[in-house]
Amino acid sequence: MSATTRKLTSGLFSGISGLAAALIVAALAVIIGDAVAGGWSKLSWEFFTGEPTEGMTAGGIFPAIWGTTVLTLMMTVAVMPVGVMTAIYLHEYAPVQSRLAAAVRVAVQNLAGVPSIVFGLFGLGFFIHFLGEGMDRALGGELRYGQPGLLWASLTLAVLTLPVVIVATEEALRAVPTDLRNASLALGATKSQTLWRIVLPGATPGILTGAILAVSRGAGEVAPILLTGAAYFLPELPSTINSQFMHLGYHTYVLATQSPDVEATRPLLYGTVLVLLMLTFTLNFVAVLLRSRTRSRANA
Amino acid sequence: MSAAINLESAPRPKMQARGLSIYYANKLAVKDLSLDITEKQVLALIGPSGCGKSTFLRALNRMNDLIPAARHTGEVLLDSANIYDRGVDVVELRRRVGMVFQKSNPFPKSIFENVAYGLRIAGMNDRAELAVRVERSLEQSALWDEVKDRLGDSALALSGGQQQRLCIARALAIEPEVVLMDEPASALDPLSTAKIEDLIHELKARYTIVIVTHNMQQAARVSDQTAFFFMGEMVEVGPTAKMFTTPTNRRTEDYVTGKFG
Amino acid sequence: MRILADSSPRLAPRPTPKRRWQLREKLIEGAITAVAFSGVLAIGLILIFVAKEAVPLFVDPEALKEVSLSKLFLPQVLKPGKPATFVWQPVSDIPKVSLIPLFIGTLKVSVVAMLIAAPLGVLAALFTSELAPRKLREWLKPTIELLAGVPSVVLGFFALMVLATLFQDTFGLTYRLNALVAGVALSLAIVPVVFTVAEDALTAVPRSYREASLALGATRWDTAWRVVLPAAAPGVLAACVLGLGRAIGETMVVLMASGNASIVSPHLTDSTRTLSATIAAEMGEVVVGSPHYGLLFFIGVQLFAITFVLNLLAGAWTRRVVRRLGGKV
Ligand SMILES: Nc1ncnc2c1ncn2[C@@H]1O[C@H](COP(=O)(O)OP(=O)(O)O)[C@@H](O)[C@H]1O
Ligand SMILES: [Mg+2]
Numbered sequence: 106m107s108a109t110t111r112k113l114t115s116g117l118f119s120g121i122s123g124l125a126a127a128l129i130v131a132a133l134a135v136i137i138g139d140a141v142a143g144g145w146s147k148l149s150w151e152f153f154t155g156e157p158t159e160g161m162t163a164g165g166i167f168p169a170i171w172g173t174t175v176l177t178l179m180m181t182v183a184v185m186p187v188g189v190m191t192a193i194y195l196h197e198y199a200p201v202q203s204r205l206a207a208a209v210r211v212a213v214q215n216l217a218g219v220p221s222i223v224f225g226l227f228g229l230g231f232f233i234h235f236l237g238e239g240m241d242r243a244l245g246g247e248l249r250y251g252q253p254g255l256l257w258a259s260l261t262l263a264v265l266t267l268p269v270v271i272v273a274t275e276e277a278l279r280a281v282p283t284d285l286r287n288a289s290l291a292l293g294a295t296k297s298q299t300l301w302r303i304v305l306p307g308a309t310p311g312i313l314t315g316a317i318l319a320v321s322r323g324a325g326e327v328a329p330i331l332l333t334g335a336a337y338f339l340p341e342l343p344s345t346i347n348s349q350f351m352h353l354g355y356h357t358y359v360l361a362t363q364s365p366d367v368e369a370t371r372p373l374l375y376g377t378v379l380v381l382l383m384l385t386f387t388l389n390f391v392a393v394l395l396r397s398r399t400r401s402r403a404n405a
Numbered sequence: 406m407s408a409a410i411n412l413e414s415a416p417r418p419k420m421q422a423r424g425l426s427i428y429y430a431n432k433l434a435v436k437d438l439s440l441d442i443t444e445k446q447v448l449a450l451i452g453p454s455g456c457g458k459s460t461f462l463r464a465l466n467r468m469n470d471l472i473p474a475a476r477h478t479g480e481v482l483l484d485s486a487n488i489y490d491r492g493v494d495v496v497e498l499r500r501r502v503g504m505v506f507q508k509s510n511p512f513p514k515s516i517f518e519n520v521a522y523g524l525r526i527a528g529m530n531d532r533a534e535l536a537v538r539v540e541r542s543l544e545q546s547a548l549w550d551e552v553k554d555r556l557g558d559s560a561l562a563l564s565g566g567q568q569q570r571l572c573i574a575r576a577l578a579i580e581p582e583v584v585l586m587d588e589p590a591s592a593l594d595p596l597s598t599a600k601i602e603d604l605i606h607e608l609k610a611r612y613t614i615v616i617v618t619h620n621m622q623q624a625a626r627v628s629d630q631t632a633f634f635f636m637g638e639m640v641e642v643g644p645t646a647k648m649f650t651t652p653t654n655r656r657t658e659d660y661v662t663g664k665f666g
Numbered sequence: 667m668r669i670l671a672d673s674s675p676r677l678a679p680r681p682t683p684k685r686r687w688q689l690r691e692k693l694i695e696g697a698i699t700a701v702a703f704s705g706v707l708a709i710g711l712i713l714i715f716v717a718k719e720a721v722p723l724f725v726d727p728e729a730l731k732e733v734s735l736s737k738l739f740l741p742q743v744l745k746p747g748k749p750a751t752f753v754w755q756p757v758s759d760i761p762k763v764s765l766i767p768l769f770i771g772t773l774k775v776s777v778v779a780m781l782i783a784a785p786l787g788v789l790a791a792l793f794t795s796e797l798a799p800r801k802l803r804e805w806l807k808p809t810i811e812l813l814a815g816v817p818s819v820v821l822g823f824f825a826l827m828v829l830a831t832l833f834q835d836t837f838g839l840t841y842r843l844n845a846l847v848a849g850v851a852l853s854l855a856i857v858p859v860v861f862t863v864a865e866d867a868l869t870a871v872p873r874s875y876r877e878a879s880l881a882l883g884a885t886r887w888d889t890a891w892r893v894v895l896p897a898a899a900p901g902v903l904a905a906c907v908l909g910l911g912r913a914i915g916e917t918m919v920v921l922m923a924s925g926n927a928s929i930v931s932p933h934l935t936d937s938t939r940t941l942s943a944t945i946a947a948e949m950g951e952v953v954v955g956s957p958h959y960g961l962l963f964f965i966g967v968q969l970f971a972i973t974f975v976l977n978l979l980a981g982a983w984t985r986r987v988v989r990r991l992g993g994k995v
Contacts, residue, residue: 115887119797122890125789126798126806129857133813136824136854143827187704194702198695201473205703211981212706218908218977219709219970220915221818222942223716225949226966231715234954264708271705284510288572291468292523292579293500295687297694302526303512325817328917328942332949354819354918361823362922378823382816389815393808496687 140379147376157338161360162369166377171342172255172335172350173324173384179259179346180266180323185316187263188270195271196278197300217268225332228261229253233333254347258334265329266319273318277311278304314395321388325381327354337363353381418482419444419583419613420465420502425479427460427469434460436637437479442583447605447614449624449645452634452660458617459507461634462585465615466502467495483583500527503581507588509568511560511575516552519560519571523579538578546574547604566597573604577612584608586616590623602627621661625649633657716970719963722955729957732761739765754928754939756948756958763961765968767928771845771938775920776913778849778934779856783913784906786853787860791905794861795868796876796890807865814858822922825851830923837935843925845938851923855916860909867901867984868894870991901987904980911976915969917942941965 155165191209199206238251250256281304289299305312327335336349337359343350360374418441427435435457442448442465450458460469467488469475480487488498500523511519520539521529529535539556543549548570552563560571569589576584586605590598605614605627618624624631625645632642633654641654652658723729736742741750742764752766794806829851830842839846871894879889895902925937926947939947945962952959 111888112885115885118891119793119887122789122793122797122887125786126793126810129786129790129810129813129861130806132854132857133809133816135828136816136820139824139828140820187701190698190701191705194698198698199702205699209702209705211978212709214981215974215977216705216709216712218911218915218973218980219712220912220917220942220973222915222917222945223712223966223970223973226716226719226945226963227712229949230719230963231711234719235715264712267705267708282510284506284508285512287468287471288506288510288512288575289522289526290471291466291499291504291506292526292575293496294523294526295496295691297691298526302522307513321815325815325819327817327819328946331946354817357819357823358918358922361826374823374827378820382820385815385817386812389812393811494688 137382140375140382143371143375144377144379147372148379152376153380156340157373160366161338161364162366162373164373166353166356166373166380168339168342168351169353169356169377170380173353175343176255176259176262176330176350176352177320177324179255180262181316181320183260183263184266184270184319185312188267188315188319189274189312191267192271192274192278193300196275197296197304213268213271216264217272219265221265221326221328222332224261224265225329227264228257228329228333232257232260249347252347253332253334253349254345255334255343255350256346258330258350261329261333262323262326265326266323269319269322270315273315274308274312277308277315280311281307310395310398314392317388317392317395321385321392324388325354325385327352327358330355331358353377353384357381416443416446418442419484421480421482421485422461422464423480423482425461425464425477425481427457427464427475427477429460429472430474434637435464435477438639440632440639440642442613442615443630444613445609445611446629447609447616447627448630448632449628450615450617450632450634451619451621451624452640454619456634457637458634459587462504462587462615462617465583465585466499466504468499468504470495500579501581502583502585503576503579505569505572505576505584505586505589507591509565509572509592511563511568511571513559513561515557516560516563516571517556520574520578522575527579539574542574542578543571545577545608546570547600547607548574564597566593566600569593569597569601570604573601577608581612583613583615586614588617588619591619598623621649621663633660635660713967713970716963716966720960720967723957723960723964726957726960729960732957733763733961737763741766752930754944756961757951761957763957765941765965767930768939768941768944768965770930771924771928772914772940772942774845774934774938775849775852775924775940776910778846779852779913780906780910782850782853783857783860783909787857787905787909788864788902790857791861791864791868791902792890792895795865796894797886810858810861813854814862816854818855818916818918819922821851821854822919824854825919825923839935841925841935841937843923843937844935845924846934848920848924848938848940849934852913852916852919855919856909856912859912860905863905863908863980863984864898864902867898867905867987870901870987871897872991897991898987900983900990904983904987907976907980907983911973911980914976915942915973917946921946941969945969 152165153170154167156168157166158164195206195209233251233253236250237257240250241248285303285307286299289303330352334349335352335355339349339351357374357377360370360377364370420442422438422440425435425438426433438461450462452458463469464477464481469477481489483502512522517539520542521535524535524538540549543552548567551567560568563571590601593601602623605616608614616627628645630642631645631648633640633648635656641648641652641657648657649661652661723733741752742762743750744753744762752764753762754764754767755762790810794803798806825847830847833839833847834842875893875897876889879893920940921943924939924943926939926943927937928939929936931938945965948958949962952962
């Protein structure tokens, strides 16, 4: 092959690979553009604060926003302590070449790959039928916990987002210099004092990043809550942790697939999608910013 | 009568290593070392890099415990009690035997909080008392005049030399009996180095000091005793003046005269 | 310099015995270790409780009348005289429970998705890590990763509202929703997975490899394609395998875009139905404890097993590339 043909083929293939990247970005742009074009005009105070009316062809999406918020908050409360403590174990306490640590790592990796619908089945089989019905029996037979609702859905999502939190927290702990730990220990601090006063404060931005990523992931998941508590339509906001709830993602699904009058629901559908996208993108964006800030500081 | 007088005037060993060997996994890093560390004197550890100085130093306050592969045989005595005895409280030990690291490592906290750290973890919370102790430590480490107006500023904003003196102040705040310093000035400019050396001179009135140094002149300037390490063994120890003028061992002589190292 | 008079009392002169803090430390360490076990517990509980609901299928005499391994996986003669076929029709007078249509649907959709996402993701990763100028790279990576942040229900919506119409109009398709639309939409969900993992593997290749190649007069593309990509090959393969796992398990996209017809058809332009979508679509109406209910969990067990194996494979390959390139885990 002569030098010029080689240059040419190189240029050609470089161009193709660049095109691949451009195509992905373009797809993202089209998705966002379509959502904005279709949903922008729908964004209004009434849309954010109102309820669906007239067979979900008019009104707002407040119950869905509320349900999503409460659900992800409960999920966060459940997942953060467990995720952070697991990462602390892996990075701070596990002995080198610990079997348990290796097992935890493999488990977490595989947990991250379990299909979200299987988490739904798990929530249904374990939380609702096993724990919930067991609790109801123990509490005297009245149906309270043995049904889909906020509590079980949020716990299901907590299991699903556990790997996200663990991975982010471990990265954050890695960024805290060992020197600081040694300095603290040399001053007579115990391991837990060092952890609490030096390591965790240093890792806080990274842990926060993990929390935000988990929220963003949890807020967008529909398949698990499909089986564990999301409701098609509710006249009232959830009042207890056992209540079913409306949800932006599920609402999107419902409006897109179950509507008797596609054209009539279209604006609402687009508005809902746009709100959901804005929510997850904002969260992702904040996480990316936070992370790049911590990374550059760790490398400084 | 005369025996008693002798006993009082003879410098007392604050710490002693007895037949101490330290291994990393199966690699011998310090070999069968016995050494007395005299109270309120400065002992300098010199020798080519990799010869086990830091390893020995870390054995004196059990920082080696944190390295999973490290193990040891032999004893280290502090006031005649073996610090490796089963009943010994490591936390208490490290408060009595403080340490300053090669690379200054202030916490990402304020100047004040850095110095107060050791006191706070020991349970001191009284603001006034903390302030007194912080001031005293900063004065001892000759940093007070430079930082007294900005105690609330981040310690990371200090210069390299100031940071290292802050780390010394931090170690002094909990009033240790022995201070271990691992090449405390190796990363500093000559001016800051001089300041630290002056400081060590002052500190020996109150503290027993062990300093690792790469710099022969520095050892000559600051120390009373010097121990020469070579490939994991302590080749020779003695009064600094003698070590630098008439060492008994040829390897020591070669090293201090700059033939290798 | 001033040394203040020694006023404060020294600490105890001898090493003091261990104190209560050591008990506290042990308790804290124990608690943290116990909690850390929850990851292992979770994966175990998932397997146990998904499998538990599927077990009656194979032991309950009532269920055994409707379900057997041969009914699940082998062609069945439904009407005398007709050839044996595969039919999934769990709700009918005579339930027909062949999983084969669902497997075929899953395969069709996943293959379409992989055929798009694997080359696209790997090439984009190659471009980002090897060819793009630094500025572009710093901007490109988070942007593509943002695609991973798009909820799959939104991708399903997009397929339903935009892609389906576009494809139908362009290719004149009979069915608006079909395996092709679902596969294309699904590729959007897995392209960020392939991209991210592949890009990590490529960046792990030491710079010296590239320098050696460039110093021999190779172009940047030659270096990327002949040196960097082969060196990172196990990692890139892992990226594709992880992508495949995600494709097989992904639910909302296919639920919304595939048309959900459980038919056996070789054509990509026919409607189809996947394993995951079947669970999502039918769990709502099912009677708890019925054979149908057990079947849906049985499908879940299979999804779990497939993705678990794929993940283990991908994990092993990732570790291999790390080891081969002399990095740390
Ligand atoms: N954490 C460690 N793990 C394994 N080997 C070590 C470790 N620290 C030091 N060593 C080895 O022990 C020997 C002595 O090291 P060190 O005490 O740091 O020497 P010095 O301080 O005199 O330069 C060296 O050969 C070094 O490689
Ligand atoms: Mg050293």
